[in-house]
Amino acid sequence: MxxxxxxxxxxxxxxxxxxxxxxxxxxxxxxxxxxxxxxxxxxxxxxxxxxxxxxxxxxxxxxxxxxxxxxxxxxxxxxxxxxxxxxxxxxxxxxxxxxxxxxxxxVLPNVAHDSVPKGKTPEENEVVESWGEAKDMADWALPHWDLITKYDIIDFENGNKVTGAGFPFYKGKGAKLQRALINFFLDEADKAGYFEMQPPILINKDSGYGTGQLPDKDGQMYHAQDDGLFLIPTAEVPITNYFRDTIIKESELPKMCVGYTPCFRREAGSWGAHVRGLNRLHQFDKVEIVQIAHPDQSYAILETMRKYVQGLLEKLELPYRVLRLCGGDMSVTSALTYDMEVYSAAQKRWLEVSSVSNFETYQANRLKLRAKSEETKKTYLLHTLNGSALALPRIVAALLENNQTETGIKIPAVLQKYTGFDTIG
RNA sequence: AGAGAGAUGGCAGAGUGGUCGAUUGCGGCGGUCUUGAAAACCGUUGACUGUUAAAGGUCCGGGGGUUCGAAUCCCUCUCUCUCUGCCA
CATH class of the missing domain: 1.10.287.40 (Serine-tRNA synthetase, tRNA binding domain)
Known part of the structure; x- marks a missing residue:
């Protein structure tokens, strides 16, 4: 607010x-x-x-x-x-x-930062940077939904039976690849100075309100009604709310946290042909980075966060571009958002794999997340930031599609010590 | 899940209707002393709102009630602890 x-x-x-x-x-x-x-x-x-x-x-x-x-x-x-x-x-x-x-x-959303481009649709987002070659693939190249069946590593059918659409099983090397990515992302974040947390994946109403999912976006969250709790749509919610109702010492800023959690989204009304396979799920895994920053530093920190995410994509050898979202494509709570998109050659489209945002005081105001000035002894609201680092399903989709050969899928070098194998096939 | 006890300032812990926003201790900050440090001593130390600044107002887990007046009495919700039961 x-x-x-x-x-x-x-x-x-x-x-x-x-x-x-x-x-x-x-x-x-x-x-x-x-x-x-x-x-x-x-x-x-x-x-x-x-x-x-x-x-x-x-x-x-x-x-x-x-x-x-x-x-x-x-x-x-x-x-x-x-x-x-x-x-x-x-x-x-x-x-x-x-x-x-x-x-x-x-009802008022956050105010867009000066650098945010005007616009209403995703087409008006501004490409600020790109890396790697978004090259075409051979005729035999398959989209990931065919590859996962071919190598039997992700199973939607049985997920359908056990739970419903959008809740797949990851199997064998598919499951190991997931585990490898999570560990890789957590280790990288650790090296970059982020403090690791394992948050609860159910949150109460106050927390949903604190980060802006409530009051109006509750339709996006799964609701455990008997207990008044919600399944988290992202680790941002519990990790940011960890700091709710606190006054942080200036000397402890910025707070840098990272957490891996499954994420749950109802995605009501957003299904269609373009969300096949791993492109959109009700449950998925994500490693999230969160920072609590002094207002004067938050934009410099936003840049380091997006560079950090870009570094991850480069280590995974995935060609990507960075978008500065236009006013119409940003979330209600954000003041400035960068999206990272990976090019999927087999689908011939860009897939959003990360979103890094500065919320300025919009969340902090509800969270009552403050610092106390050493000089004036007055309290003031801090800035909150977060970013996916990274969301798994589309990374998996891009890895499968971009690294496929006629006989198998090559695992990027940095991941091999985590997977224990260099090929799926 | 059953029985009981409890929830007060960064922490510990007083306070059962009338200057109590709250005794005290610890911690923090400032100072005296010291070559420096420690000890000791003195002072200071919650948040929100309001104002140029003040004054003033609100807040003792959340919500509601009784009263001229509530941290203190009543109702309710939530949470914590102890014992019993159950269980990764």
């Missing part, structure tokens, strides 16, 4: 940033929130004055009682009881205006 303070202080910048996110009537919405807020503060102030008076008189009653002046105390008590009606009214007004402000604020 945005901070009302920044709507007041930087109205124009906020409106511009929201317009880039294609918010309809951004100026009106912002002005409306500011208006509600100033009404809210007025009500708050009258309420505070009444409370002050009431506190004072109540104290007086106590004093009179002690001195044994019963009649005076009784008279005062009746006067105060009358004031409570007025206070009750103000309290109701106050909470109504708080609710109105919340409603006005919660």
């Amino acid at each position: 945005l901070q009302i303070q920044s709507l007041r202080d930087e109205t124009d910048r906020i409106i511009k940033g929201l317009e880039k996110k294609n918010v309809a009537n951004a100026a009106e919405q912002v002005q409306n929130a500011i208006r509600i807020d100033s009404e809210r503060r007025e009500i708050q102030q009258s309420l505070n004055r009444i409370q002050e008076e009431l506190n004072r008189l109540s104290g007086n009653i106590g004093g009179l009682m002690k001195e044994g002046k019963k009649e005076e105390a009784e008279a005062l008590r009746q006067k105060v009881a009358g004031m409570k009606v007025e206070m009750k009214e103000l309290e109701e007004k106050s909470s109504a205006s708080e609710e109105a402000l919340y409603q006005a604020m919660v």
Whole structure:
């Protein structure tokens, strides 16, 4: 959630940033929130004055009682009881205006960073970098959904039977490849200074709210209703929420964490021909990096995070490009997002394998994730960032497709010590 | 899952209706002393809101209630601990 303070202080910048996110009537919405807020503060102030008076008189009653002046105390008590009606009214007004402000604020997405290109569709994303050769493949080259059947390493049929669509079994060398990738990603993150965590994969409502999945995107998460818990869509949720309601020492910044988890997404209404095979699943594995940063450092850190992810793709020898997402393709909570896409020659398309974002204070505001300044002793909101490093299924798809020969699939050199084999076939 | 106890500031731990936002200890920070450090002593040390700054207001697990007044009484939810049961 945005901070009302920044709507007041930087109205124009906020409106511009929201317009880039294609918010309809951004100026009106912002002005409306500011208006509600100033009404809210007025009500708050009258309420505070009444409370002050009431506190004072109540104290007086106590004093009179002690001195044994019963009649005076009784008279005062009746006067105060009358004031409570007025206070009750103000309290109701106050909470109504708080609710109105919340409603006005919660619908606003994060403000796009200056560098975010305008645009509505993925076609308007900006390619900022690319690496490797996106070459064509021979006629005999197969898409991964045929390769996994040919080598019997991933089994959708039995996943269908046991659970349902989008819940495959990984088998034999397919399972080993998954395990190898997870370990490779975790080891690399460790070397880069990330602190490894194994978070819970069920989260409560407060956590879903903290990182922005709730209140409105609960349809994307699996819900364990009896217990009020949700299966995580990404490790971002538990790891970022680990820092919820905390005040971090400036000397401990930035916090760098990495975690491997399965991820669960209902993906309601997003199925079609282009999501065959591993391109979209209900359950998949991902290694996620999260950083908590000082506001002055977050954009430099965002760059190091994306370079880190690019390094992983290079070690895996996968040709990729980096996109700076346009306002219309970014998530609600993000201020700037880079997507990493790997080229799949056999599918002749780019596959998104990682998304690295800076959320600035949008999540931190809900999380109450703050630091305390050494100098001014004041608390301030931190910036949260995260990125996939990396999501497994599309990496597997790209590895299978790009490294296939007529007789088998070659395992990239860096992975061989993890898999224990150099070919699937 | 059953029975009981409990939830207070970074931590420990007082406080059962009236200057309690909260005694005290530890820790942290500043200072005195010291060549330096330790010890000792003195001071300081929660968050949110509000204001130019103040004043003021809110917060003692969450929510609701009683009362002129609640950390303190009542209801409810959540969580923790101990014992019993069960079990990777």
